[in-house]
Amino acid sequence: MNPDAIRDKTAIVGVGCCKFGENWTQSPEDMIVEAAYEAYADAGIDDPQRRIEAVFCGAAYPSRGTAEVAESLKLFDRPVSLVQNYCATGTDAFRYGVFSVACGLYDTVLVVGFDKPKDRGVSGPSIMMSGVRDLPATPAGWFALCAARYFEKYGATREDLARIAVKNHHNGTLAPKSMLKREITIDDVLKARIISWPFGLYDCAAQSDGAAAVVLTRRELAKTFRDDFVLVRAVAIALAPNPQSDPSFDFLGWKPTIYAARQAYAMAGIANPRKEIDVAQVHDCFTLTELLTYEDLGLCDKGAAKEHVAAGTFALKGELPINTDGGLKSFGHPTGATGVRMIYENVLQLQGRAGPRQVDNAAVALSHNIGGAPQTCGMTILARP
Amino acid sequence: MIGITSYGAYVPATRLPLALIGGSRSEGGPEKAVASYDEDAITMGVAAATECLRGFDRAVVDAVFVGSTTLPYQEKLAASIVAKALDLRRDVATADYGGSLRAGASALRGALDAVAAGTARGALVVASDCRLAAPRSALERSVGDGAAAFLVGDAHCILACEALHAVADEILDVWRAAGDPFVHTWEERFVVEHGHRSVLVEAMRGLFQKTGLGPDDFARAALYAPDLASHQAAARAAGLATERLQSPLFGRLGNTGAAFAPMLLVAALEEARPGERLLFASYGDGAEASAWRTTAEIEKLGPRRAIHWHLDRRRAIRDYAAYLRARHLEAAEHDVRQGPAISATVHFRERDHDLSFHGVRCRRCGAEYFPSQRVCYNCHARDDFESIRLSDRPGWLLSWTLDHFFPTPEPPLAAGVVQIEGGARAYLQLTGVGSEELRCDLPLEFVFRRIHEVGGKPNYFWKATPSRNPRPEPQ
Numbered sequence: 001m002n003p004d005a006i007r008d009k010t011a012i013v014g015v016g017c018c019k020f021g022e023n024w025t026q027s028p029e030d031m032i033v034e035a036a037y038e039a040y041a042d043a044g045i046d047d048p049q050r051r052i053e054a055v056f057c058g059a060a061y062p063s064r065g066t067a068e069v070a071e072s073l074k075l076f077d078r079p080v081s082l083v084q085n086y087c088a089t090g091t092d093a094f095r096y097g098v099f100s101v102a103c104g105l106y107d108t109v110l111v112v113g114f115d116k117p118k119d120r121g122v123s124g125p126s127i128m129m130s131g132v133r134d135l136p137a138t139p140a141g142w143f144a145l146c147a148a149r150y151f152e153k154y155g156a157t158r159e160d161l162a163r164i165a166v167k168n169h170h171n172g173t174l175a176p177k178s179m180l181k182r183e184i185t186i187d188d189v190l191k192a193r194i195i196s197w198p199f200g201l202y203d204c205a206a207q208s209d210g211a212a213a214v215v216l217t218r219r220e221l222a223k224t225f226r227d228d229f230v231l232v233r234a235v236a237i238a239l240a241p242n243p244q245s246d247p248s249f250d251f252l253g254w255k256p257t258i259y260a261a262r263q264a265y266a267m268a269g270i271a272n273p274r275k276e277i278d279v280a281q282v283h284d285c286f287t288l289t290e291l292l293t294y295e296d297l298g299l300c301d302k303g304a305a306k307e308h309v310a311a312g313t314f315a316l317k318g319e320l321p322i323n324t325d326g327g328l329k330s331f332g333h334p335t336g337a338t339g340v341r342m343i344y345e346n347v348l349q350l351q352g353r354a355g356p357r358q359v360d361n362a363a364v365a366l367s368h369n370i371g372g373a374p375q376t377c378g379m380t381i382l383a384r385p
Numbered sequence: 386m387i388g389i390t391s392y393g394a395y396v397p398a399t400r401l402p403l404a405l406i407g408g409s410r411s412e413g414g415p416e417k418a419v420a421s422y423d424e425d426a427i428t429m430g431v432a433a434a435t436e437c438l439r440g441f442d443r444a445v446v447d448a449v450f451v452g453s454t455t456l457p458y459q460e461k462l463a464a465s466i467v468a469k470a471l472d473l474r475r476d477v478a479t480a481d482y483g484g485s486l487r488a489g490a491s492a493l494r495g496a497l498d499a500v501a502a503g504t505a506r507g508a509l510v511v512a513s514d515c516r517l518a519a520p521r522s523a524l525e526r527s528v529g530d531g532a533a534a535f536l537v538g539d540a541h542c543i544l545a546c547e548a549l550h551a552v553a554d555e556i557l558d559v560w561r562a563a564g565d566p567f568v569h570t571w572e573e574r575f576v577v578e579h580g581h582r583s584v585l586v587e588a589m590r591g592l593f594q595k596t597g598l599g600p601d602d603f604a605r606a607a608l609y610a611p612d613l614a615s616h617q618a619a620a621r622a623a624g625l626a627t628e629r630l631q632s633p634l635f636g637r638l639g640n641t642g643a644a645f646a647p648m649l650l651v652a653a654l655e656e657a658r659p660g661e662r663l664l665f666a667s668y669g670d671g672a673e674a675s676a677w678r679t680t681a682e683i684e685k686l687g688p689r690r691a692i693h694w695h696l697d698r699r700r701a702i703r704d705y706a707a708y709l710r711a712r713h714l715e716a717a718e719h720d721v722r723q724g725p726a727i728s729a730t731v732h733f734r735e736r737d738h739d740l741s742f743h744g745v746r747c748r749r750c751g752a753e754y755f756p757s758q759r760v761c762y763n764c765h766a767r768d769d770f771e772s773i774r775l776s777d778r779p780g781w782l783l784s785w786t787l788d789h790f791f792p793t794p795e796p797p798l799a800a801g802v803v804q805i806e807g808g809a810r811a812y813l814q815l816t817g818v819g820s821e822e823l824r825c826d827l828p829l830e831f832v833f834r835r836i837h838e839v840g841g842k843p844n845y846f847w848k849a850t851p852s853r854n855p856r857p858e859p860q
Contacts, residue, residue, distance in 0.1 A: 130725075131731060131735070132739045133739060136800045136812055136813060137788040137798060137800040138788055140786075140788065141791065141798075141800050145786060146784065148786070149784045152825055194787070194789050195788075195790050196786045196790060197786050197788075198786075244802050245812065246810070247762065247763070247809070247810055251783060
């Protein structure tokens with residue numbers, strides 16, 4: 001890999017996001033149009049038919065594939081692709097958009113991430129049994145698998161996890177488009193019904209509907225859209241063996257994140273992530289996922305996450321604020337939209353437009369998704385020029 | 386000499402205290418063994434057969450005969466599933482015996498005949514039953530679940546067969562019509578007087594006449610009976626002294642149907658010394674009595690889990706409703722049986738993984754995996770693997786969770802990643818484990834269970850359960 005190949009060649013000039021939640025009255029079309037037209041307006045684009053040369057979509061469970069986006073936005077006679085990569089779906093769609101611009105093929109492209117899980121008639125993930133041994137448990141069960149070992153080795157407890165839920169619920173109250181806007185207490189988290197030990201209800205992300213969109217252009221053209229554009233420093237995707245069968249897995253952290261971080265930091269030239277990153281959105285599908293991610297991303301030492309959680313290192317006013325908009329936990333988690341929503345939040349932070357949740361002088365922002373068993377991780381690093 | 390060369394048995398750990406059926410909660414009273422929601426006649430049969438084959442090379446089995454009145458398929462062989470789960474040779478003969486409480490004894494007779502005829506040298510007999518009586522009916526108090534297994538051969542017999550005598554009889558005393566989930570019976574006094582007692586005694590007397598033996602020539606008698614009173618009445622009528630009767634275990638096991646007399650025979654073998662003569666009598670649409678004699682080989686048979694081990698391992702149900710849910714006797718909002726069936730082609734391709742619990746070992750670097758791989762994770766060699774059976778290896782728990790969201794009749798579902806000795810790992814459901822028992826590094830072994838019933842069919846896979854002594858030895 002040539003780590004310099006795409007660095008800072010692509011600029012984000014417009015972002016949009018619909019309100020996440022149980023959008024019973026909205027169709028996927030409604031959400032896609034809302035997010036895309038907000039991104040157009042943000043980029044100052046009033047003629048998308050002429051300006052958008054290609055579309056990269058991400059959706060984990062689309063009902064109609066690429067047509068869902070092309071028909072909604074009436075973007076025809078140009079490439080429209082759909083990417084699927086578990087919870088890194090939105091990040092991966094963005095990554096292909098970046099490549100298409102960085103290589104010089106297109107001037108301006110649109111990235112759209114969306115999903116509509118609340119049309120499926122179930123609360124939480126649906127449990128489809130298509131194979132005999134496919135699903136010995138649920139996503140909460142898969143992501144819980146590090147808990148027993150990690151707790152035993154490093155002495156962490158459900159209370160350490162609860163602090164993360166409390167933090168993200170607080171941040172969510174400050175984000176206008178978040179799904180949940182309710183402060184909670186550690187006690188609320190610990191007393192909630194158990195979903196899959198050690199996760200209670202409040203340890204789990206809020207599954208929601210939603211769509212988010214980003215307009216990308218070549219760096220040289222960025223000024224023609226807006227002065228405070230944001231540069232794409234790194235994009236990464238990495239796969240790891242299924243942790244349920246990986247013979248060398250230690251159940252103390254997730255390999256996909258460790259692998260993707262290695263790529264992303266090399267591309268961005270980052271040696272000390274805790275010092276060089278100013279704000280981050282990480283995948284908090286479950287509280288433990290966020291806690292392990294602190295360590296897997298090298299933001300703190302192995303086993304030290306709980307001390308940082310207690311000290312507030314990653315709180316909104318802490319040294320490195322994480323999940324400033326409430327994260328998956330309270331902003332919501334429409335799988336395909338999540339990665340793009342994180343970029344939306346990071347761009348607002350880098351442009352100083354994040355209102356009451358604004359992080360002072362944010363210049364470098366990281367986003368991170370992990371998904372599947374989990375087996376895949378997607379990351380981006382964005383920066384002010 | 387033809388006879389039994391090994392035995393095994395299985396009793397589900399779950400016990401239903403009979404007091405619960407009446408709505409009270411008294412502890413320590415009579416109870417019966419009931420299959421867990423993930424067990425049935427096939428899984429119990431596999432467990433009994435696994436014990437039976439412990440210490441034996443599985444390649445000695447030439448035939449598998451399964452006797453049961455409660456096989457999960459009306460058309461589709463149970464013996465083929467049992468043979469696959471036991472990882473037996475592909476050229477074994479397979480047959481099911483059903484339709485009668487005598488099905489277990491009939492399967493045993495079939496095995497003796499096959500060995501006598503020379504069509505098999507080692508024949509595995511599985512007798513297993515999991516009968517359902519209507520909730521709160523009188524029969525519900527007596528039927529129990531369990532399985533027995535025998536290996537029949539012509540060398541190194543621990544129990545030699547001396548003679549058999551059968552009686553055919555047509556009577557409507559106990560029956561279950563096609564499509565009816567529940568066993569029915571006619572009025573008790575009629576059933577006992579003209580059914581069980583008279584016909585079972587007729588078979589025993591016929592055996593005595595045929596062999597010149599009398600009731601006092603038998604050290605132990607394993608007799609089928611629907612209840613304690615009938616058991617005593619039949620023994621009295623046949624002239625068998627009480628001390629010669631193998632305890633029928635009413636109040637602890639329950640009447641396990643086609644497996645009942647075979648299980649009592651296993652219990653007798655657990656206690657028998659060389660040179661003892663045993664009487665075995667089974668009933669159902671007629672009866673069959675047989676005379677057997679233990680040999681010196683019985684002392685050479687290694688330790689195995691049979692009736693006594695299993696009876697000591699018990700977990701009482703605390704809630705009658707939980708029992709009803711496990712048996713699908715209570716309507717549920719979401720019934721997975723209504724879902725789309727598992728693809729038959731997927732089942733076909735995954736038989737080695739799902740039923741035989743086969744993994745692979747890389748011939749190049751020795752790394753082991755479950756399920757099989759085409760390319761080695763470790764050394765990246767392509768298509769250079771040999772198949773390995775994992776089901777009889779020990780394992781331990783690497784990490785686990787208790788999933789309250791997963792739809793199961795007994796939430797929460799325990800699931801975890803199991804390290805299997807040799808290097809392979811598998812993500813499995815855990816069964817027969819209390820939440821308080823779960824810990825990293827917990828020693829585990831594997832049991833063949835119903836993993837779910839999607840599509841209205843039993844779908845079988847292996848689960849992990851805490852390892853209990855005697856532990857299975859890797860073979």
